[in-house]
Amino acid sequence: MKYKNPVVKGFYPDPSVCKVGDTYYLVCSSFQYFPGVPLFESRDLINWTQIGHCLTRESQVQLRRVNSSGGVFAPTIRHHDGRFYMTTTNDTTHQNFYVWTDDIRGEWSEPIFVDQGGIDPDLYFENGRAFFMSNGMDDEGSSGVVQCELDIETGAKRSPSRTIWQGTGGRYLESPHMYKIDGRYYLMAAEGGTEYGHMVVYARGDSLHGPFESYSANPVLTNRDLGGYELQGVGHGDLVEDGNGHWWMLHLGFRQIGRWLTYHHLGREVFLTPVTFGEDGWFTAGHDGITLTSFNTDRIPDTVVQQEKKVYTFGNTDWNLDWSYLRHPAAENYTLSVDRAVLRGTDVTLDAASSPTFIGLRQKDFDATIACEIELSGGEGEAGLTLYMDENHHYDLALRRGSAGCEAILRLNVGDIKSVERRVALNETRTTKLRIRSGHERYHFFLVQGDREIAMGTAQTRYLSSEVAGGFTGVLIGLYAVGEGTESAFVEFECAYA
Known part of the structure; x- marks a missing residue:
């Protein structure tokens, strides 16, 4: 069958996957958004359904006053002895921790902290023992992939933290994962920075603790030299491993807005790439080490059909799964139902690294x-509606009431420049419709009155991109309210992709 990439669209970066029985489970980073660490399941690797989050309580993760792209970094999900574990980093507090559950659809535990620094932690289990890895610095001051043994019940270290591999020389070594395959230990990581030079590298050895020999043809997967290619x-x-002897890699990537326009604003997404082991035990990935927009494969039966949801409404989304808050929300400011969202404003605006009254849905296509x-x-x-990248980069199409009456506005926020591009006075505001048309390169904003569209203006998508805004997130389509005593009801919401 032929499948298309990405298999999970929109801002769902840093995927990690495990398989239990005939079901795959996947988690992704969430940074300053709450609930934290989205959790998906699949039976075929290409159709993924979100079933929850790992961090659903304020007691599990500190997000107050966390700047954009701070907070929850790259998670790892593993299953051992009937229990699921998810380990991650709160990069703002500089703490590695893990949570666990015996019911994948239930609540996860309170965090168990690990006294080892670095980021992108990994858990590996063998012979009743648990080992923890992260990218950072060991107890002797040596940097690289750092490993220690853990007491999995308490998080206490049972051995010193020791650097076991320092990568292949690329910048920003990260994302270490350990596997035992056919009696050998494989250590896979990323280098190059999560930008256009990103790549996957690996090494192998005969011991869990090394030494490790780097694959001679590293990087095993990268699109870094493909100028003008959509996937970067x-x-x-x-x-x-899929249970039939076939191996796969779930990894991040992003789609740039145009062939020669090196900007991306949808965030880093989830891609699926086939992996093939040779007779010598080394593996290759993708098409000559490249990830493609689509793969033809006989590893997935032709009876499997890749589904794609094109329309998102209040009625066909779940407030607790599909939507996200900025940091920890004040629950009393939200009344959410199957066909309506009532938001109560506060004095906290979208420009603050705090928790404004905001709830957002990831933009999934151009x-x-x-x-x-x-x-x-x-x-x-x-x-109103906001296209939100971070507190300094967002486009707002809104209704505003002041002492002089009510008006519709389009406000563009790009760094330190905050400009109201257009104002349209409104006679009454009982029900007003707002519309945004999105393309690869531009957003178009409209006020709708009856059958008439009033153009409010346009804005380039590039100014909401990671290349301009910085950071590691992507655009969310947000509903928001600002102003003490302001109450707004959002009705008949729809986001329809072409």
Whole structure:
């Protein structure tokens, strides 16, 4: 069959995967968004359904005053002795920790902290023992992939932290994962930075603790030299075997907005690439070490059909799965139902590294039409749609009520430049419809009155890209309200992809 990449679209970076029985489970980074660490399942590796989050309580993760792209970094999911474990880093507090559950659809434990620094932690189990790895510095001051043995019940170290591999020389060594395959230990990681030079590298050895011999043809997977190719930034992968002797890599990558336009704003997404072991025990990945927009493979039966959801509404999304808050929300400011979202504003704006009244859905493709109707009531304030990259980079199409009356506005926020591009006075605000048309290179904003569209303006997508804004996230389509006493009801929301 032929499948298309990415297999999970939108801002779902740093994937990690494990297989239990006939089901695959996958987790991704969430940074400053809450709930933390989205959790997916699949039976065929190409159709993924979100079933929860690993971090659903404020007690599990500290996100208050966390800057954009801080907070929860690259997680790893593993299964051992009937229990699931997810380990991750809160990069803002500089703490590695893990949580566990015996019910993949239930609640996860309180965090168990590990006294080892670095980022991108990994757990490996063997013969009743647990080993922890991260990319950082060991107890002797040596940097690289650092390993220690853990008491899995308490998180206490049972051995010193020791550097076991220092990579192949590429910058920003990260994302270490350990596997035992056919009696050998394979240590896979990423280098080059999670940008256009990103790559997957690996080494192998006869001992869990090394020494490790690097694969002679590293990087095993990268799109770094493909100028003008849609898929870029390929790296940070995790291996999984499908039960039929075939190996796969789930990894991140991103789609740039145009062939020669090196910007991406949808975030880093999840890609699936076939892996093949040779007779010598070394493996290769993809098409000559490259990830493609689609793969023809006989590893997945032709009876499997890759599904793609094209329309997202209040009615066909789950507030607890598909939508995200900025940091820890004040629950009393949200009343969410199957066909309506009532948001109560505060004095916290979208420009603050705090928790404004905001709930967002990841933008999953370039071409889309986004629309909703808003009823604005209460005191002075505003409510509307935002295309949100971070507190310094977002485009807001909103209704605003002040002492002089009510108006519709388009505000563009790019770094220190915050400009209201257009204002349209409104006679009444009982129900007003807003619409955004999205393309690869531009967003187009409209106020809708009856059958008439009033153009509010346009804005380039590149100014919401990681190349301009920095950071590791992607655009969320947000509903928001600002202003003490302001209450807004969002009705008939729809995001339809072409």
